Amino acid sequence: MSDIQVVLAHADARAEQTVTTGTKAWELFKDSPDVIAARVVGASVADGALKDLAYELVDGDVIEPVTIESTDGRDILRHSTAHVMAQAVQELFPEAKLGIGPPIQDGFYYDFDVETPFVPEDLVRIETKMRKIIKENQRFERRPISDADAINELQDEPYKIELIGLKGGGHAGDGDAEQEIAEGASVEVGAGELTIYDNINRKGEVAWKDLCRGPHLPTTKRIPAFKLMRSAAAYWRGDEKNKQLQRIYGTAWETKEALDEHLHRIEEAERRDHRKLGRDLDLFSFPDEIGSGLPVFHPKGGVIKRAMEDYVRERHIAEGFDYVGTPHIAKEGLFHTSGHLPYYGEGMYPALDVDGMDYRLKAMNCPMHNLIYRSRQRSYRELPLRLFEFGHVYRHEKSGVIHGLTRVRGFAQDDSHSYVTPEQAPAEVEHLLNFMISLLRDFGIDDFYLELSTRDASKDKFIGSDEDWAAATKVLEDVAVATGLELVPDPGGAAYYGPKISVQARDAIGRTWQMGTVQYDFNQPSADRFNLEYVAADGTRQQPVMIHSAKFGSIERFMGVLVEHYAGAFPPWLAPVQVQGIPIAERHNDYLLELAQKMKAQGLRVEVDLSDDRMQKKIRNAQLQKVPFMVIAGDNDVEAGAVSFRYRDGRQDNGVPLDEAIARVAAAVESREQV
RNA sequence: GCCGCCUUAGCUCAGUCGGUAGAGCGAAUCACUCGUAAUGAUUAGGUCAUCGGUUCGAUUCCGAUAGGCGGCUCCA
Structure with a gap:
């Protein structure tokens, strides 16, 4: 056993270390619980290559910890979660054949060839099974393998064998093999040597395995939070001439809180959906009688x-x-x-x-x-x-x-x-x-x-x-x-x-x-x-x-x-209603109608709320309609020849003289600014 | 086009293990006339998407069609 030199890079600091051969990457990081993989930027390996924590260091390695909340870390987490999902699916549906299962933006998916498509209840069962696997703390263990051995070992996984064939470029006249592989498939086979990841359970048995380039989390227990989102069909290798596989989408995060935030962001985004806002704000619709995809x-x-x-x-x-x-x-x-x-x-x-x-x-x-x-x-x-x-x-x-x-x-x-x-x-x-x-x-x-x-x-x-x-x-x-x-x-x-x-x-x-x-x-x-x-x-x-x-x-x-x-809150120049007049009581209606006339004469789009709602309700309605300017008038304003402004963000500006109010709105429209 | 899910009042959704349905918001009417995000009361709204089948009886079960949603493929 001899010594080797490695460099531990951490943020801006670099520290040279002497370790014995056989030292694993995790041993350098054992005090950092968030570290889930290593990035090796040494001379001996490709720049920036990600490695498992169990990677055995070689002389000259420049090694950097990868934490779970980093971009690479999340990809590794999600990729490992995809594996756990595939394992759960094959335990529940033994006939399911594996497609590919890469990490994607905010999550992951895995494709399966199954007789019957998954239904929502299946996802619940799969989630439950996944939790069990995670609890078991199975170890991801990397095992290099030759193409021939892999093909032999994966006889039951026709899609994986197809990927191995593509990687080898064995299809004459197929052009560039790398290009032929569907997006995401490189996660499975990559270039160069093939590897299989074995999931080892507590008894030391191989509970499941998958052809995969890795890297992976050290164990399944390092998956802090995940959720299966939906299932859908997807053509094998993205080609509609191929068979449709059943794809399950999921997401995984470094903490329960991060997962909740992600789900919250999705909800927020749904509130901005133009189809919903189009209805709420009375902008457009798609009458069935006209036909699909034909808006009015x-x-x-x-x-x-x-x-x-x-x-x-x-x-x-x-x-x-x-x-x-x-x-x-x-x-x-x-x-x-x-x-x-x-x-x-x-x-x-x-x-x-x-x-x-x-x-x-x-x-x-x-x-x-x-x-x-x-x-x-x-x-x-x-x-x-x-x-x-x-x-x-x-x-x-x-x-x-x-x-x-x-x-x-x-x-x-x-x-x-x-x-x-x-x-x-x-x-x-x-x-x-x-x-x-x-x-x-x-x-x-x-x-x-x-x-x-x-x-x-x-x-x-x-x-x-x-x-x-x-x-x-x-x-x-x-x-x-x-x-x-x-x-x-x-x-x-x-x-x-x-x-x-x-x-x-x-x-x-x-x-x-x-x-x-x-x-x-x-x-x-x-x-x-x-x-x-x-x-x-x-x-x-x-x-x-x-x-x-x-x-x-x-x-x-x-x-x-x-x-x-x-999100429906248009800048004034585009807003359907630029100004909503809100009389505090019925006796202020005429005052605002007169102002509205002057504004209309300048080409402004203004409405006065003449309903018998209370003014609080009128404000609420204007707020929900996301009108940029509310001009409110009550006794005080009438007496002062002014109006009170309220903006969408709740800001108010009281006692604005009428001419200035008109000029203020006109200027905002003219400049096309957001308010 | 393909796979899955969905379609009940204007909107959001309950409900009916097969005996023709409810709520909130919205609307209309009445009362209230109010100072910065929901005043109260009353009333009216539904062939339960459409068509067909099973059944004594279908909104409910089955099938087809249309439309929607999520993906895949495609695309401005």
Whole structure:
């Protein structure tokens, strides 16, 4: 037995230590109960690799404790909890085959192939079984294994064997094996050597085992708090051609309190849900009689929608766009020319037979705009030519994806198409992207990132040559990178006609939605499609590039995200009712009605509560409606020629002279500030 | 589209082990005229989503359809 040198890194401090060979990581941390794993940043292993606490130190290791409440620590906790869940499931349902079980944002899941899908009562039983396993304090024990031995040992787990095969890249012609593995599967097999984790019970027997890269908690008892959330089906390896497995979602936290806080955050988020607020605030609804995914806007929602549209229209015109208008349906041939029917056909509503001719509802506005472009000969002097409208499109979305305003079947795009020379394209992309981002900021949306959707060469849903795609992608990527915003790649996510940059915004519960897009299209203008041309300076006919861009993406979706962003408490310029007049007694009604008239004359949206409720109740109602300004008038105010302000946060400002009250509201609306 | 769950008054939800239903909020009416988040009383609201089956009888059990919710796949 000899000595080895390791460095114990802790926060900023680094301490060199001499230990004997065979020393385990946990022995360095035995005084820190929160430590559940080790991060090794030494020369001998990959940078930042996470190890079990039972990891045997080697000479030169730089080792750092990983605590349970850190990001890595929580992932390890959740991954281990997923294992416990899988063990419980297999004990209760011995025929269940294991899929994958990775940690995810705020929790984990595990997929199982079972005959009958899980029902809520099953989750209760599984939870109970999990508590029992946790109590038993089973030890997670790592065991390296060769591919051949693993395949032999896991004969009863076909999905695990499939993963081992993928890892080995054994499928000729499958392309990059790593890419083929579904998201999350790397947690099971990773790269390099395979390992199995055995769960050892008190008697020293293997109670359960799973193919897994780890690391894991030392024992099951180190799981402080968990909860199973829901079950759902999920396609094996994320491909709808594969079998559906039954997925159980759960969450796990370092303390009971952290779990409770998490559950509380979910409840809070549900209160912001635009579907609920849309009903509570009387903004919009989805009448069954109209059809799934087809919203109607009530007067108050209509105000918000119009405020959004007015502002966006104004900004587009200021940015050099020409406002145009196009119909909702067209003869089918148009969408053959554009490529929509062959490449996007399943997203379109079936044809309407009109006098023996097939018409289609449009799913995109570009073909119509192309016809406007083509309506006469264009000169290079006209370019960039920017056509813009609120184009209503209809998409036959699969029934299971409809979701409030954020995923509908009929919606308005604030859609534009810029026709430019190839040389002008980069500057126009930049112009559009910056314009889009500035609009988002004007609406107070700041939690978003960019996504670059590209073609997937292995799929045939794309038109055009590789070279053109590469060039177009480069233009978009350069501009996107220049914004300095987070940019996430999305291979295979492009439209059939060209790559796209999109803005991804989050909703109340963290789901992301695609908002605005900028798409570079060299296909639709081509000779075999719309054959768009312009006359260049030298008199030759050239083909323009068209750049599609929807700034909000869809008015409907954007409103849904806005509602959640503000939790219904809109800034005054967007608020359906900007001012709620509250008379203290009936004799103050006329005083406030007169003020309301003056405010309305200035274009403000004001209502006076003439009900015979008590003023406390009127305040409560206005508060629940999240009206930004309440102006209250009683005897004192009438006498002073003033009103009393109350804001949404309960702040009040009494004795404000009438003219100042009007000016104050008008200024807040004008500046588009939040109050 | 796929898997699971759900659908009772305008909203949120009870309830009926098969004998046609209740509450709170909201609405209407009356009284009260009130100073910063709920005044009191009275009344009216339901073919228990729709259609079919089983049954003496279905809101309840079964099936189909529609719509919703949570995921998966897809997407603005």
